[in-house]
Amino acid sequence: MIDTSLSADRDPAVAPPPVFVDGSGQRQRRVRRVGRLLAVPAVGYLALLVSSMLGGPSISAPFLPQGPAHAVSTAPVPEASASAPAVTTGGPAPGRSAAVGPAARPTATAAHGSGEPTPAASGTTAVPTTTPPPTATAAPGHGKPTAPPSHRPTKTP
Amino acid sequence: MTTPTSRRRDRRAPRRRGRRGVVRQVPLRTHWLLLSTLVLTLAAALLLQGYTRHMYGSAADGAVPDRGGNATVPAQVRTGGPVISADGARTARPAAGTIALTFDDGPDPVWTPRILDVLRRHGVHATFFTVGTQVAAEPELARRIVAEGHQIGIHTFTHADLSTASPWRRTLELRESQLTLAGAAGVTSSLFRPPYSSENDALTDAGWDAVRQAGRAGYLTVLTDQDSEDWRRPGVDAIVANATPKDHDGRILLMHDAGGDRAQTVAALDRLLPQLTDAGWHFATVSAAVGLTDPVRPASTAEHWQGLALIAVLAASSRVLDLLGWLLWAAGAIGALRALALIVAARRHKRLRRRGWGPPVTDPVSVIVPAFNESAGIEAAVRSLLASDHPVEVIVVDDGSTDGTADLVESLRLPCVRVVRQANAGKPAALNNGLRHARAELVVMVDGDTVFEPDAVRMLVQPFADRRVGAVSGNAKVVNRGGLLGRWQHIEYVVGFNLDRRLFDLAQCMPTVPGAVGAFRRSALLRIGGVAEETLAEDTDLTMALCRAGWRVVYEERARAWTEAPATLGALWRQRYRWCYGTLQAMWKHRGALGQRGQAGKLGRRGLLYLLMFQVLLPLLAPVVDVFAVYGLVFLDPVRIIGLWLAFLLMQVAMGAYAFRLDGERLGPLWTLPLQQVVYRQLMYLVVIQSVCTALAGTRLRWQRMQRYGSLSLPPQPGGPAAATAGEPRRGAAAR
Numbered sequence: 068m069i070d071t072s073l074s075a076d077r078d079p080a081v082a083p084p085p086v087f088v089d090g091s092g093q094r095q096r097r098v099r100r101v102g103r104l105l106a107v108p109a110v111g112y113l114a115l116l117v118s119s120m121l122g123g124p125s126i127s128a129p130f131l132p133q134g135p136a137h138a139v140s141t142a143p144v145p146e147a148s149a150s151a152p153a154v155t156t157g158g159p160a161p162g163r164s165a166a167v168g169p170a171a172r173p174t175a176t177a178a179h180g181s182g183e184p185t186p187a188a189s190g191t192t193a194v195p196t197t198t199p200p201p202t203a204t205a206a207p208g209h210g211k212p213t214a215p216p217s218h219r220p221t222k223t224p
Numbered sequence: 225m226t227t228p229t230s231r232r233r234d235r236r237a238p239r240r241r242g243r244r245g246v247v248r249q250v251p252l253r254t255h256w257l258l259l260s261t262l263v264l265t266l267a268a269a270l271l272l273q274g275y276t277r278h279m280y281g282s283a284a285d286g287a288v289p290d291r292g293g294n295a296t297v298p299a300q301v302r303t304g305g306p307v308i309s310a311d312g313a314r315t316a317r318p319a320a321g322t323i324a325l326t327f328d329d330g331p332d333p334v335w336t337p338r339i340l341d342v343l344r345r346h347g348v349h350a351t352f353f354t355v356g357t358q359v360a361a362e363p364e365l366a367r368r369i370v371a372e373g374h375q376i377g378i379h380t381f382t383h384a385d386l387s388t389a390s391p392w393r394r395t396l397e398l399r400e401s402q403l404t405l406a407g408a409a410g411v412t413s414s415l416f417r418p419p420y421s422s423e424n425d426a427l428t429d430a431g432w433d434a435v436r437q438a439g440r441a442g443y444l445t446v447l448t449d450q451d452s453e454d455w456r457r458p459g460v461d462a463i464v465a466n467a468t469p470k471d472h473d474g475r476i477l478l479m480h481d482a483g484g485d486r487a488q489t490v491a492a493l494d495r496l497l498p499q500l501t502d503a504g505w506h507f508a509t510v511s512a513a514v515g516l517t518d519p520v521r522p523a524s525t526a527e528h529w530q531g532l533a534l535i536a537v538l539a540a541s542s543r544v545l546d547l548l549g550w551l552l553w554a555a556g557a558i559g560a561l562r563a564l565a566l567i568v569a570a571r572r573h574k575r576l577r578r579r580g581w582g583p584p585v586t587d588p589v590s591v592i593v594p595a596f597n598e599s600a601g602i603e604a605a606v607r608s609l610l611a612s613d614h615p616v617e618v619i620v621v622d623d624g625s626t627d628g629t630a631d632l633v634e635s636l637r638l639p640c641v642r643v644v645r646q647a648n649a650g651k652p653a654a655l656n657n658g659l660r661h662a663r664a665e666l667v668v669m670v671d672g673d674t675v676f677e678p679d680a681v682r683m684l685v686q687p688f689a690d691r692r693v694g695a696v697s698g699n700a701k702v703v704n705r706g707g708l709l710g711r712w713q714h715i716e717y718v719v720g721f722n723l724d725r726r727l728f729d730l731a732q733c734m735p736t737v738p739g740a741v742g743a744f745r746r747s748a749l750l751r752i753g754g755v756a757e758e759t760l761a762e763d764t765d766l767t768m769a770l771c772r773a774g775w776r777v778v779y780e781e782r783a784r785a786w787t788e789a790p791a792t793l794g795a796l797w798r799q800r801y802r803w804c805y806g807t808l809q810a811m812w813k814h815r816g817a818l819g820q821r822g823q824a825g826k827l828g829r830r831g832l833l834y835l836l837m838f839q840v841l842l843p844l845l846a847p848v849v850d851v852f853a854v855y856g857l858v859f860l861d862p863v864r865i866i867g868l869w870l871a872f873l874l875m876q877v878a879m880g881a882y883a884f885r886l887d888g889e890r891l892g893p894l895w896t897l898p899l900q901q902v903v904y905r906q907l908m909y910l911v912v913i914q915s916v917c918t919a920l921a922g923t924r925l926r927w928q929r930m931q932r933y934g935s936l937s938l939p940p941q942p943g944g945p946a947a948a949t950a951g952e953p954r955r956g957a958a959a960r
Contacts, residue, residue: 086758086809089922098921102258109265112537116268119534123399124406124527126442128414129517131309131316 255917259847266548266851269541274859276357276538281383281419297432302425306447306476307514310414310439312432315424317449318474318513322506325350325477326448328379328417331358331365332482338490339481340372346497348507349373353417353446356381356401358482360535363408370409375509375520377415377446378402385420386438387430394437400534406523407531414519415510416443422478423449444519446510448478454489455480463492468500474513548848555845556872562838563875566723567882573726574886577781582689588615589685589743591668592658594651596623598672599632601788606633606641608675614682616640616668621658624648629672651739652755652762659746659754667746669763674740675703675786683783684743694748694775695767697725697734698741698783699887704791711893712904713789713796715880722883725779732823733831734777736807739763741785748775758813760925761806768814771827781887797907804839804915805925811835812919843912846905873898 089095294302301308305317318324325343330336330352343350352369354376359366369376380386381400384393398416406412416438421431424447435445452467469475479489497507511519523531591609595602602620609618618641622630630643646657655669666685670676680698687696699721702714728734737744742763749755752769759765767777790796817828856865880894918925 083756083758085760085924086813087919087922088924090924092922094920094922098917099254102254106258106261109261112265112540113268115533115537116272119400119403119530119537120396122530123403124412124523124531126398126402126412126414128310128439128442128444129511129519131307131314131444131514131516 255913259913263847263851266544266848267854269544270851270855272538272541273545274855276382278859279382279384280357281380281385283420292428292430294428294432296429297427301432302427304424305514306424306449307510307516308424308435308439308445308447310442310444312436312439316514316516318476318508318510319515320474321472321504322474322508322513323450323469323477323500324475324508324510324513325479326353326377326417326446326510327351327479327481328353328419329358329383329483330354330481331362331369332486333362333365335486335490336362336365336369336481339486339493340368340374342490342493342497343374344372345494346501348497349375349509349512350507351375351377351415351446351510352481353377353379353415354401354405355379355383355482356397356404357538359401359404359408360538363404363535366405366408367410370411370520375413375415375511375518376405376409376411377413377417377510377519378405378443379417380419383419386418386434387420387428389434391437394434395441398438398441398443403527403531403534404538405531406527407529407533407535410523410528411520412523412527413521414443415446417446417448421445421447422451423447444516446476448476449473450475450477452477452479452489452492454486454492455483457485457488460488460491460495463488464496464499467492467496469505472504476510476513548852551845552849552852555842555849558837559842559872560875563879566727566879569727569730570723570882570886573730573779576730581686585666585685585688586615587666587685587688588617588664589666589668589681590658590662590664590746591616591618591670591681592655592662593618593620593670593672594623594654594658595620595625595629595633595672596648596651596654597625597627597629599625599627599629601673601675602629602633603636604675605670605672606636606638608677609670609681610638610640611678612676612681613678614685616681617642617663619644619658619661620672621646621654621661623651623654650757652757655762656754659749662746665746666743667749668741668743669739670785671740671787673788674700676741677784677786680741680783680785681743683780684741687778687780688743688745690776690778692776693778694745694770694773695734695737695777696743696783697737697777697779698743698785699779699781700738700740700785700787701887702789703786704788705893707791708896708899709791709793709796709904710789711896712900714893715897715900717789718887718889719880719883721779722781722886723879726781728831728834729777729779731826731830732776733827733834734771734779735768735810735827735831735835736761736764737767737777740787741783743783744770745775748773759806759809760802761810764807764810765813768810768817768827768831771831772814772817772820772824774823776823793903793907797911800908800911801914804911805918807835807839808915808919840912840916843909844916846909847913850906873901 084090298312301312301315304315307316309315325348327336327339327350331354336352352374354366354369356378366376378398378401380397381404382397384397386394386397389397402412418431418434418438421427427435427447438445450467450469452463454463454466458466463479467477467479479493480486481489501507511517593602593605593609598605606618606620609616618638620630620633620641621644622633624645624647630645633641633643642661644657644661646654658669659667666688668681668684684696684698687693700717701721702710702717704710705714725734739762744766748770749766752766752773755762756765756769771777790799811832814827815832817824817832819825820828853865853869856862856868877894877897880897881891884891884894
């Protein structure tokens with residue numbers, strides 16, 4: 068009577084299966100899939116993080132013309148800004164916009180190579196004579212061009 | 225019922241199923257890989273956030289630290305113009321009559337738009353030196369700066385003082401700020417202004433080194449030669465005065481569009497622009513002012529996407545960090561509340577117990593001792609029971625032991641002791657078998673390796689004076705307290721029995737009567753169908769079922785029994801794995817209690833939720849706590865973190881001390897509590913993770929019986945936890 072009601076005495080085939088156990092293995096596969104869904108963004112995150120640590124845009128400064136700098140203190144005050152902006156177009160690619168920027172470099176680096184940069188490259192026609200001594204100190208720096216010479220020089224000849 | 229033949233046929237079934245059968249047997253391990261990945265990702269995110277938030281150079285711009293010498297700074301740089309070429313050899317300054325307006329530290333969600341509005345109103349273009357993290361936070365503003373024709377440059381990623389930074393950090397600062405720019409505005413810029421820089425003659429050796437490194441990376445360094453000093457917030461007039469040049473040389477004027485309240489800057493700018501224009505000054509961007517080709521170039525698609533990725537990564541980590549921060553605070557608060565509740569409940573419980581249970585219970589008691597290979601401890605256990613000051617009959621149910629447990633007990637020829645033998649069928653079956661042979665209405669269940677104190681049985685059954693009480697939990701104590709592991713478990717038992725159980729008792733939601741020492745009404749057990757086999761924690765399952773049947777389950781701390789705790793980490797792991805997984809099973813099985821009324825509802829809404837919170841959810845959060853602790857020590861104020869940790873530790877020690885006092889224990893072992901943080905705590909939460917993953921995946925555990933396939937006749941698994949009999953005293957005695 069009461070004894071037969073004890074669950075352990077029931078026929079094993081009728082007794083309820085252990086809680087959670089999924090004999091088909093389907094749930095395990097689903098859980099694995101969910102785990103992968105969790106792992107993929109995590110790994111992606113790590114990959115992005117590492118990639119941004121290791122690589123970035125390569126920057127190359129535009130050639131710095133020797134400005135009308137030091138003379139200015141003694142020079143007369145220009146009326147408007149007439150002469151100054153003119154200097155900006157003194158570069159090798161006059162009148163071109165940002166997109167052409169890189170094109171300015173080949174000539175610039177070429178000028179570097181020539182070792183006597185100031186007159187050749189900058190074309191600082193505005194106040195050429197006022198440049199501070201671009202002498203010995205300048206030369207060694209030029210020996211090592213800042214930008215790789217192969218970099219996009221042929222695009223806009 | 226099941227004939228031998230049908231059983232054999234059934235046993236073949238899994239093999240026929242082929243691969244599926246194999247899958248089922250494979251233990252789930254991928255979750256450790258997943259956990260490692262997630263913890264690693266969290267650590268990386270924290271590292272990133274720690275870097276951007278706490279390495280951020282937040283000192284005021286003008287608060288320049290002590291300066292070193294400047295012997296290595298070339299003379300032409302020291303006296304030259306504020307724009308320094310990449311090779312560091314030449315400098316330039318704006319043409320006479322030209323002012324290049326520059327704004328540092330932005331973009332700022334409040335002030336940058338206002339400054340942009342002022343500039344637009346006056347038709348002036350300026351140059352913005354932006355901080356990478358700010359760009360990542362306000363990409364729209366970076367886009368707007370570029371779109372409105374202004375020039376953009378970089379001011380490092382975290383406003384770091386590059387002169388004191390190591391070379392790798394300088395590279396990182398430049399690279400990351402450039403990437404955020406590429407991502408946000410789709411451009412790159414070769415203009416760079418070092419944070420904390422000012423005029424050329426203030427350049428130190430270290431600063432010069434940073435400038436040269438930036439130059440090698442392709443940057444023009446832009447210093448200043450007219451400082452508005454607006455960072456001091458000296459008042460609008462003073463800013464205007466500072467920003468107005470004394471002569472008519474070209475200037476690079478330094479202002480700020482972020483880093484605090486910039487209302488003065490905005491107001492000063494609004495006055496300055498017309499004033500200087502009227503005085504004949506001309507405003508231009510840096511490159512236009514010194515005659516450069518445009519240093520701002522469109523980023524390549526790859527760079528743009530890489531930058532977007534960095535911004536996304538930053539945003540994601542920031543959000544995760546905030547979320548986890550809140551979770552941790554919540555967890556801390558809940559933990560503190562729990563401690564308070566436990567102490568209060570324990571005090572009340574102690575006072576209530578003084579009242580007693582009513583008329584003394586003197587009915588005889590049947591003691592059921594399920595035993596599986598317990599020959600080592602069974603004699604002591606049985607003799608301790610016979611020494612009781614209460615009339616008992618002892619029923620030893622031998623669950624198919626192979627070490628002669630049953631013979632040993634029989635050879636003792638003790639009075640009032642019966643031995644019942646059964647084929648190995650698991651602890652629940654052994655208990656049911658014992659129940660069937662029990663003659664008394666009051667039944668005590670004991671593990672085969674547990675030793676009772678003489679008054680334990682009497683104490684254990686006194687609560688049955690109350691007709692509503694269906695089961696009583698005793699007070700199990702660890703006998704082997706040597707070593708760290710023993711002491712830790714000793715503490716855990718004392719706290720668990722003297723605080724948690726008293727709370728459960730008061731709240732009438734006792735989830736477990738331990739298998740080592742518990743008393744039941746036989747009729748109540750029979751009415752719920754005896755001990756069920758669906759879970760690995762048959763004692764928890766049984767207790768919950770009793771609660772749901774309307775019985776009260778109480779705690780009697782004076783009924784003491786001594787039990788042996790696992791002596792090795794491996795045995796402890798297996799024991800806890802079974803407990804935790806079994807508890808999860810029982811919780812799931814009785815989840816219906818959540819919505820029930822009466823005693824069952826109390827169990828559901830109080831007991832189950834308490835277990836869910838403190839035995840499942842908080843342990844799942846625990847790895848995060850550990851990662852955060854390291855984060856805090858590295859990036860936050862270590863003193864504060866250690867202080868916080870000490871506070872929690874003190875709370876634990878206080879609770880432990882109180883529990884020890886309640887139990888009349890010496891406080892000595894409490895000194896091991898701080899050490900518990902390193903191995904024990906991790907083991908405990910890893911067990912929970914393992915159990916939850918096993919439950920989710922529905923994996924069959926090795927010691928779970930393959931009921932459907934008639935594995936009842938299979939020999940016990942030698943490697944299973946049953947082999948570690950000494951290791952699983954409380955529940956594992958006769959289980960397989």
